[in-house]
Amino acid sequence: IVSKLPQVGTTIFTTMSQLAAECGALNLSQGFPDFDGPQTLREAVCRHVIAGHNQYAPMIGLPALREQVAAKIERCYGRRLDETREVTITPGATEAIFCAVQALVQPGDEVIVFDPCYDSYEPAVQLAGGRCVHVPLSLPNFAIDWERLEAAINSRTRLIILNSPHNPSGALISRAELDLLAALIRDYDIHLISDEVYEHLVYDGAPHASVLAHEELYARAFVVSSFGKTYHVTGWKTGYVVAPPDLTDELRKVHQFVTFCGITPLQWALADYMSAHPEHVDELPAFYQSKRDLFCDLLKGSRFAFTPTPGTYFQLVDYSAIRDDLSDVEMAEWLTREHGVASIPVSVFYQEPPQDLRLLRFCFAKREDTLRQAAEKLCRV
Ligand code: PMP
Numbered sequence: 271i272v273s274k275l276p277q278v279g280t281t282i283f284t285t286m287s288q289l290a291a292e293c294g295a296l297n298l299s300q301g302f303p304d305f306d307g308p309q310t311l312r313e314a315v316c317r318h319v320i321a322g323h324n325q326y327a328p329m330i331g332l333p334a335l336r337e338q339v340a341a342k343i344e345r346c347y348g349r350r351l352d353e354t355r356e357v358t359i360t361p362g363a364t365e366a367i368f369c370a371v372q373a374l375v376q377p378g379d380e381v382i383v384f385d386p387c388y389d390s391y392e393p394a395v396q397l398a399g400g401r402c403v404h405v406p407l408s409l410p411n412f413a414i415d416w417e418r419l420e421a422a423i424n425s426r427t428r429l430i431i432l433n434s435p436h437n438p439s440g441a442l443i444s445r446a447e448l449d450l451l452a453a454l455i456r457d458y459d460i461h462l463i464s465d466e467v468y469e470h471l472v473y474d475g476a477p478h479a480s481v482l483a484h485e486e487l488y489a490r491a492f493v494v495s496s497f498g499k500t501y502h503v504t505g506w507k508t509g510y511v512v513a514p515p516d517l518t519d520e521l522r523k524v525h526q527f528v529t530f531c532g533i534t535p536l537q538w539a540l541a542d543y544m545s546a547h548p549e550h551v552d553e554l555p556a557f558y559q560s561k562r563d564l565f566c567d568l569l570k571g572s573r574f575a576f577t578p579t580p581g582t583y584f585q586l587v588d589y590s591a592i593r594d595d596l597s598d599v600e601m602a603e604w605l606t607r608e609h610g611v612a613s614i615p616v617s618v619f620y621q622e623p624p625q626d627l628r629l630l631r632f633c634f635a636k637r638e639d640t641l642r643q644a645a646e647k648l649c650r651v
């Protein structure tokens with residue numbers, strides 16, 4: 271068989287989680303909590319399964335859940351949506367991104383992504399016959415390099431994929447940057463996918479500048495989020511995508527033939543929980559900030575260098591003072607095998623990683639005792 275994705279192997283998340291399991295290491299690699307989502311949310315799934323909510327959901331998602339998503343968005347970002355024409359529930363943010371890419375990208379089109387770049391974007395673009403143009407974020411803060419972005423835009427550019435808060439760096443795109451972007455693409459036929467799965471994981475009082483709150487950008491955007499991150503249930507693979515009606519129509523043409531719909535009892539449970547607990551999203555920043563602060567405080571006793579992450583549940587650390595001789599892929603493997611803590615090397619998210627990149631990503635969506643154990647091991651390195 272002639273591979274359609276010849277350069278794609280097994281994802282780093284699978285590789286590192288497997289290595290962690292093999293070595294009995296603490297798994298701070300793949301991004302998922304080691305604690306459960308709210309008990310009432312989990313009980314609601316059981317209730318709906320027993321109540322017989324087990325057949326196909328509507329293709330566009332359960333009305334009650336779309337209404338809750340629209341209510342949350344109005345509360346958080348001040349945008350009033352038509353939940354029938356603009357909100358679609360999907361089996362995970364990954365499916366939403368895949369469908370949006372297939373709906374937009376034609377053979378020969380260019381798609382701008384920022385490196386380091388989440389690993390599901392490029393294969394989706396390639397399967398659509400498009401080509402990713404990688405624009406590196408500038409170090410050390412992983413900010414958009416506006417000159418390089420401008421230079422990458424041309425008449426073939428069909429799509430730009432934004433991700434804020436950014437995986438793996440945690441960097442945030444500001445409202446002022448969204449304004450700059452709007453001005454930059456105003457005269458082009460360019461659409462956006464805004465991957466905002468970590469929208470509620472922002473720290474130190476910083477606001478999340480959502481594309482949903484930006485009139486001009488929203489008119490050409492698919493905005494994607496994930497209940498998995500927000501409700502600590504990554505294994506539920508349930509997300510949503512919000513877009514103006516004309517874009518939503520095209521997305522749904524793809525979505526109905528990729529999976530048709532999301533999982534019914536999960537959607538019922540999420541709708542119940544969101545309606546009973548609108549405060550959940552408001553409490554998330556403090557919840558994860560205390561984990562970030564604990565992890566960072568404990569790491570001060572180590573030889574890793576870092577700046578506390580502004581968003582996401584990932585903390586980058588520089589290990590050059592410890593093993594400058596090792597690449598980050600080697601370092602991640604060594605740390606897992608020799609010190610019992612698994613992480614994600616950052617270079618794998620680059621088309622061309624900077625030569626001297628010595629960064630690892632740790633996921634701090636973990637119980638306090640896990641973070642303490644991990645930090646104790648890391649302080650001994
Ligand atoms: N985008 C980013 C930036 C992510 O980190 C993740 C996953 N964790 C996803 C998308 C996918 O989300 P989901 O699990 O809902 O498909």
Ligand code: GLN
Binds near residue numbers: 301302
């Ligand atoms: N998004 C998660 C991370 O960045 C991983 C999701 C996956 O395993 N595909 O760690």
